Amino acid sequence: MANIIITGSSRGIGFELAKLFADDGHRVLALSRNDAPISDLQHPNIVSFSFDLSKIPDLKKLEAFLRSDFETVDILINNAGKLLNQPFLETDMEAFEAIYRVNVFGVAAITKIVLPNMPKNGHVVTISSMGGVQGSMKFPGLSAYSSSKGAVITLTELWAEEFKETGPSFNVLALGAVQTEMLEEAFPGYQAPLTALEMATYIKDFALTGQKFYNGKLLQVSSSTP
Template sequence: MSNIFITGASSGIGFETAKALALRGHTVFAAARRLDKLEKLRDFQIVPVELDVTSTESIEKAVQTVQEQAGRIDVLINNAGFGFYGALEDVDIADARQQFDVNVFGLMELTKVVLPIMRTQGSGRIINTSSMGGRMVAYFGGWYHASKYAVEALSDALRMETAGHNIDVVLIEPGAIKTPWGAIAADNLEKASGAGAYAKEAKRASASMRKMYEGSMISDPAVVVKAMVQAVEAKRPKARYLIGFGAKPLVFAHAVLPNKLFDAIMRRAV
């Protein structure tokens, strides 16, 4: 069994993944900014850890807490993240920086603190929650997708760099999953582009996102939890787990269709 440190565990995929791993006998440290959001996880013998991935001090304190209590960190699951949607022209640069601070720089700063521990142990596994959105772009999702493209590139680089140190690097790439993510992204889209040059298209796209994420076709979080468990427990994990509603067909379409045709399909989808 492994000692696992997972971020973004206060709700959704992170919360369910922490539970599933604990029920399978792993020792789980679940992190989020608000400890009160993690209290229910104590029922599963999960240890809550306060963590703000945008704070160097918070990162160092959280890793020290886990290391002192567990003695080692076998698996780091970088799951914290959010989606800020809006036309690139409309999104405030401060909001764009926040998107990268959480999804990219926070992920890498935490990874940089954990890597020396794993090297000293002689083994480790880093699992980064990306998205099918790290391999194709949806309408009005420019900053979010840019952050996930960055996660993909950094993970590929890290996988090569750590291969000689017995450290695995894995990407989880979900499609559309039934979590609060869709409503939050739609809210951000309306906030950024609900008025102005892109208002008509943004309102239509926002309504379409809400409808899709409230519908029954998109995947249950269980499909992502299953992939997370596989990535943790596999002797030789895949480099990528592309799973969930729309993930494989959309990524394939993006790879084979002419760019302008794919753009038109994405714009008409909303």
């Protein structure tokens, strides 16, 4: 059984992922700013605490937990994300930077903390978006969000190259539309073709086995084109 860290676990895909892994007997550290939904599960295989990956004290709290409880981390799933749907000219730089603090700098910070605890066959899976894929369909209002999701695609490629001799493996999944609370907040009334549970099931299987087949790869998990 694996030790797994999942960020953004209070709702949507992250919440479903934590339950799926834990139900299969894996030990899960589920991190989110609001840990009440996960804590309320009282699942014996899930540990959680309130965590904001853009705040240094919370990153230090994670470091302490790894020293005392999670000496080895087999899988890290960078799932936490922040979305802003707002015209570019109406977006002040503080709001723009807030997206990057979570979606890019936070992903880099937590990955840097966890990497020394990961074995060669470990797997870092970062959740991106089709909006961050070069040449994909783009939507007005998502300048900050989609560009940040493009950044973590490139980060994944760079990490895979830098750690190709020692491991772990790094891959990034660019998701299409999934019916989550975050999607509903950004696009009220839009109906996505996949549920959070359906996508979480796919991500779980990929996180457990994908490193055998891929490293430094972007996989587009979407039924739409381009």
